[in-house]
Amino acid sequence: MTLWFIRGLRRGVVTTRYPARPDPSAASLPTPPAFRPGQLTVQAADRLAAVCPGGALRRDGRVLVYDVGACAACGRCAAEAPHAVTASGAFELAATARSELIRRIPLRGEAS
Amino acid sequence: MTPLDFLYAAGAAWLAAALAGLLIARTPAGLRACCALSAAGGAAAAAGGGWSLLYGDTAVVSLGGPTVTGGPLQLQATSLAGVFTALLGVVAVAIAVYAPRYHQPSAGTSVYLAAYNLALLACLAVLAAGGMVTFLVAWETMSLACYLLILRHPRDLAVARGAFWFLALSEAGFLLVVAAFVILSTKTGATSLALIAARAAAVPGGWRAAAYLLALAGFGFKAGLVPLHVWLPEAHPVAPADGSAFLSGVVVKLGVYGIALFAFRLAPPAGSWPGLVTMFAGAVTAAIGILYAMAERDIKRFLAYSTIENAGIIVTAFGAAMTFHAYRQQALWAFLLIAGVYHVANHGCYKTLLFLEAGVTEHAAGTRDMDRLGGLIHRLPRSAVIAFAGTLGIAALPPLNGFVSEWLIFQGLFQGFRTGSHLTGILIVLAAGTLGLTGGLAIYAFVRGFGIPYLGMPRTRPAALASEKGQPVLGPGLLAVVCVALAVGAPVVLAALSRAARTVTGVSLGPLLLPGNLTVIPAHADFAAFSPTYLAVFLVCALAVPAAIYLAGRPRAGSARVPVWDGGIVSFKPRMQYSAMTFSAPTRVMFDALYRSAVSVTRPADDDPAGRSGPVHYEAQVSPVFQRYLYRPIVRALEWLADLVRPVQSGDVNLYLLYVFAVILLAYLLGAV
């Protein structure tokens, strides 16, 4: 009992101050991707849709339909097209309507 | 006009009922006529008993000349017997109203009814006996009539066994009772009970204590004191419901009456140790009785053990009363007598009620096994309400009568410190503690006894199809009303009992019991107080609060009604419920040293290649400790003795002629000397 107390005093407060202050561990969280529309060709979009395991990416004509709600932040899309995909760094993703989690990202012109 | 006249009327009515039973009860009309006579007798007995509480002891009446037993019949209506007689009357009326709908008219029923009414008559004679011989003859007649009563279906082996246990233990008790009476009558030189009581003080202390202890053991067989109780769980399940009700409600109480007779009138012991022994016997009986009740699935065996428990409580009260008397605490002596006798009346009422309801359940659902019942409150609503009233009473929950009498007994026991002796005070407190354990276990046991059969879902098809059509309701209903009356009218009842106690003990409690304002105090003004009437009224009014909340909070427009939260289970199966044995499992585990359960588990082999498994069989058997370790050795010893003596009965005529010659020779020699 004393040991636990002394260890606790040595370690200090370990509780996070979130949401009052930002949490330092938030920086290392895996987060859903953000896309660079300038780099997203139609072929790239098709490849990304094929490689996404959760079905969060789908090409609909000239638009990449991106469902943040279905994303597991696995990173496969970033590995497939690293120039077109980057981490968004956003983890505060709660939404009051399901539609707010679906983004339609316009694709770049014709394939180069 | 004395109470004895009412008892004559009751006796005549019951004799007529017995004859009517034998002759005309084979038809429905005859059955009803016989029961009507029985009810009339019951009413007369109740009136006579109630009156004799207030009237005091009547004179001893001698009837007729020398009878078969060598002496006139002596009758006396005493105050002490008054409550028991009143109880006998009330129970007789309730059973008489119940019987026509319970029994089918037939030859067996007519013999049964004749035996039953004869038993009623014999019980009345025991209670009205003014002389030793009358008492003993009546007692034995009662035992034999009850034996016939239990033996309603003589071809059933279980019934024969149960009746045999009853008879064997009754006779054993009878021998001891005869011995006790013989001691007293030779030492006082009288056979009339009133004379014996008057000369009791002249009997030397040692003989008085011996007579009392013999009576305690002898009547203890009938009252169900442990370890003399084994006939109760054997005989009650096999007798018809009203027979079991009569046994528990009246016959067991007669054993208690016998103990009270010796303790308070005929042989009040000199020292304090007989009282302590009685109290100890009662407390142990109560605890063991309720513990065994927890392990029973058969409703009637369960109720039989509960009777043992309550008999223990009453005997504890009497024992404590005797102890207080030995220490000159006369107020508490009278008080505990009143409390014990009040508990006799209460228990008689609600135990009879519960047995009658057990009979209704058995006829409606086809089984006495709690684990095959369930949900009867929907199928038998009126019976369930009446059974609930009986359950509240026997679990000693306010506001009913069981609570009042147990409160009185506890308050009497708590005042053990007034004896002034540390050892006695500690022993009395231990008895109170044991009764406290018993009370708690009784609540647990009766939650199980009412909840498993009546609440929940039916566990088997017959229980789901049970119907109240044609089942007797009025008889038990009457008893429920009496229970409530005894509770709410407790001050009135206690006033009458106080008058009776004054006749028996010579102590007048008056304001020490009932200081006015419908309150009751335990013989000393500075100790405790409560009012049964106000408590009952208050509790009923307090129900108005949740009723008002419910009515006010009823759903308004726009609010939804949803089912009760049940854990999200999709469909309930009856097997998901508690069973009677799992509900009592904590007690059985904790007190395993008493139960010594023999458990056997068989499962199919675990090596089936297809991975199939079958049912697992679990069987747990409570050890019959008393039969195995007490009665069996005694019976074996007797058989050994009989074997030893067998050569005397060789069957050889010449040897018998030699015996005759030897005895004649001996007689001549003795005569010459």
Add this chain to the structure above:
Amino acid sequence: MTAATADELRKAIARQFGRSLHIRTLDTGSCAVCEQEIRLLAAPHYDLHRLGFFFTPAPRHADLLLVTGPMIRAFEVAARKTYDAMPGPKVVVATGACALGGVYPADPFAHGTVDAVLPVDVWIPGCPPSPLALLHGLGVAVGRLAEKVRDLPFTAPDHPERTRGDS
């Protein structure tokens, strides 16, 4: 639910639950990793209790239903019973990609999304959602924290060194 009534509801909820909320978790067939993250909320590092949030097993005592899993059909009755047993006002929060409809399509075994059976007020994406995301989501549900995802474009400017793309 229109924005106006949703706003009113949120204000009412913030008034009532803002500082004391009882949460009932409901697993409708998940892989239990979301449950592990939820359980971590009560641990000292994230410490739900300092915000006035508590877990309760009884729906009768709960204000908020935290649902995970793709709402398998076998659980539908139990889920409805749990929701019905909660007294109003109540909030339903669906969390995890399964519950949001992302992983399983509707088939004979699962509805695929919690929305098919229960009316969901707040959606928390993630697989699993980190405890910080859960805390934010719970805060949004009771009106203590602002919703942020609406303003996130999930796009990034082109990489400065690559002016010509090579797919």
